[in-house]
Amino acid sequence: MAVLEIKDLKKSFGKNEVLKGISFCVQKGQTVAIIGSSGSGKSTLLRCATNLEKADSGSIAYNGEYLVLDIDGQQKYAQKEELSKIRSNFGLVFQNFNLFPHLSVMQNIIEAPVNVKKMSKAEAEKKARELLSQMGLSDKENAYPCELSGGQQQRVAIARALALDPEVLFFDEPTSALDPELTGEVLAVIRKLADKNMTMVIVTHEMAFARDVASHVIFMDKGVIAEEGEPKEVFYNPKSQRLQDFLHSASL
Amino acid sequence: MFETVFKALMEGFGESLKIFALTLIGALPLGLIIAFGSMSKFSPLKYFTRAIVWIIRGTPLMLQLIIIFYGPGLILGTNIWGIGSKGRFIAVIVAFVLNYGCYFSEIYRGGIEGISQGQYEAGQVLGMNKGQIFFRIVLPQVFKRIIPPMSNEIITLVKDTSLARVIGVYELIHFGEAFIKSNGLIWPLFFTGVFYLVFSGILTLLFGYIEKKLNYYRV
Numbered sequence: 060m061a062v063l064e065i066k067d068l069k070k071s072f073g074k075n076e077v078l079k080g081i082s083f084c085v086q087k088g089q090t091v092a093i094i095g096s097s098g099s100g101k102s103t104l105l106r107c108a109t110n111l112e113k114a115d116s117g118s119i120a121y122n123g124e125y126l127v128l129d130i131d132g133q134q135k136y137a138q139k140e141e142l143s144k145i146r147s148n149f150g151l152v153f154q155n156f157n158l159f160p161h162l163s164v165m166q167n168i169i170e171a172p173v174n175v176k177k178m179s180k181a182e183a184e185k186k187a188r189e190l191l192s193q194m195g196l197s198d199k200e201n202a203y204p205c206e207l208s209g210g211q212q213q214r215v216a217i218a219r220a221l222a223l224d225p226e227v228l229f230f231d232e233p234t235s236a237l238d239p240e241l242t243g244e245v246l247a248v249i250r251k252l253a254d255k256n257m258t259m260v261i262v263t264h265e266m267a268f269a270r271d272v273a274s275h276v277i278f279m280d281k282g283v284i285a286e287e288g289e290p291k292e293v294f295y296n297p298k299s300q301r302l303q304d305f306l307h308s309a310s311l
Numbered sequence: 312m313f314e315t316v317f318k319a320l321m322e323g324f325g326e327s328l329k330i331f332a333l334t335l336i337g338a339l340p341l342g343l344i345i346a347f348g349s350m351s352k353f354s355p356l357k358y359f360t361r362a363i364v365w366i367i368r369g370t371p372l373m374l375q376l377i378i379i380f381y382g383p384g385l386i387l388g389t390n391i392w393g394i395g396s397k398g399r400f401i402a403v404i405v406a407f408v409l410n411y412g413c414y415f416s417e418i419y420r421g422g423i424e425g426i427s428q429g430q431y432e433a434g435q436v437l438g439m440n441k442g443q444i445f446f447r448i449v450l451p452q453v454f455k456r457i458i459p460p461m462s463n464e465i466i467t468l469v470k471d472t473s474l475a476r477v478i479g480v481y482e483l484i485h486f487g488e489a490f491i492k493s494n495g496l497i498w499p500l501f502f503t504g505v506f507y508l509v510f511s512g513i514l515t516l517l518f519g520y521i522e523k524k525l526n527y528y529r530v
Binding site (some may be wrong): 109111150157 | 427429528
């Protein structure tokens with residue numbers, strides 16, 4: 060069974076139809092990269108999948124359990140308890156980190172495990188320290204977000220998302236707010252997660268990274284999936300003119 | 312003589328302090344409730360609340376004291392505040408709490424609306440519920456943001472307590488003024504200024520301390 064299955068997802072903002080029927084599956088252990096120009100609907104897709112936006116039609120299921128199901132054109136969203144169960148399947152890393160500025164690195168990471176998952180504080184801290192060492196931030200547990208570089212903040216945000224043991228982790232342009240030097244350190248962390256077969260869906264403008272790390276690449280254009288496949292197919296043998304133009308402008 | 316004056320003024324200052332403290336106790340939570348009302352998605356409630364805030368902030372507190380104390384008697388024909396100084400004092404507290412609640416609500420509203428959407432979204436994808444997001448994520452950050460405007464408003468309150476005398480509630484200025492009639496002395500009235508100065512000085516230091524304490528992070 061697919062970890063994530065999206066069927067015919069549509070979403071409009073006013074008259075602007077941003078998603079025009081998106082369908083795809085993510086299997087366990089896959090790293091899916093979503094590429095495409097700005098305004099193609101990539102971020103909206105992630106926001107619908109993570110329940111930050113409500114879809115207009117279509118269905119989204121995690122491990123066969125529906126976050127939203129389309130019954131004869133009526134959107135039926137999962138209710139409270141179901142919803143919190145489904146939500147525990149995924150995590151999201153934002154473009155601009157969205158760490159909690161009033162909490163230390165450690166407090167940021169254990170906030171949800173302790174208060175949502177009701178894990179004991181000691182257990183949550185132990186886990187947080189393991190994650191911080193994976194992220195190369197062992198010495199920063201008592202720092203506050205404002206004392207960290209952007210790359211460090213984003214790595215804390217990744218640790219915060221991983222602390223809840225999500226089955227699939229979404230990244231919404233995780234390096235777009237970072238300068239090239241810091242981009243590298245964040246991508247290295249994501250690459251390590253891919254090596255460990257963490258299931259991930261990454262919206263990115265880093266073409267070389269998508270090519271090297273992803274197991275599946277989706278190219279979105281004007282609200283539809285214009286082309287998808289294995290990275291070497293998508294990058295070295297693009298079929299559509301639109302993708303050829305896009306890759307050309309991305310100078311790869 | 313100085314000792315007599317000082318003792319009398321201390322008594323008056325005690326009354327002013329009571330008004331100050333009770334106003335804060337009532338207006339700080341009331342302001343948050345009014346702020347929720349004025350940010351409500353239910354537009355009748357939103358516009359009703361904003362109209363109240365406009366009326367309260369748009370008229371003098373002195374006038375509000377008079378209307379709140381005398382108004383019910385004129386309209387209903389009975390004095391709802393009770394007889395004597397206790398009734399007057401209750402009316403003063405009601406007027407002050409309402410007035411300051413409205414001012415505080417706008418400060419809260421500014422603070423709450425200044426928190427970025429990303430903070431709510433981060434809480435949401437971590438599975439936190441609305442209450443947890445508000446009390447654990449948003450409110451602590453609002454608290455830091457509103458300290459400077461709050462300290463302004465609270466220091467204004469120290470001085471506004473003197474308005475209570477328009478409906479005959481005896482506070483610091485009243486006690487100072489009494490010496491003009493009884494002893495022909497004007498300086499006790501002038502001397503009340505020292506009390507206000509010292510008290511607002513202490514508050515300034517206190518707020519400075521809190522601001523410094525919260526400097527460990529930036530929002």
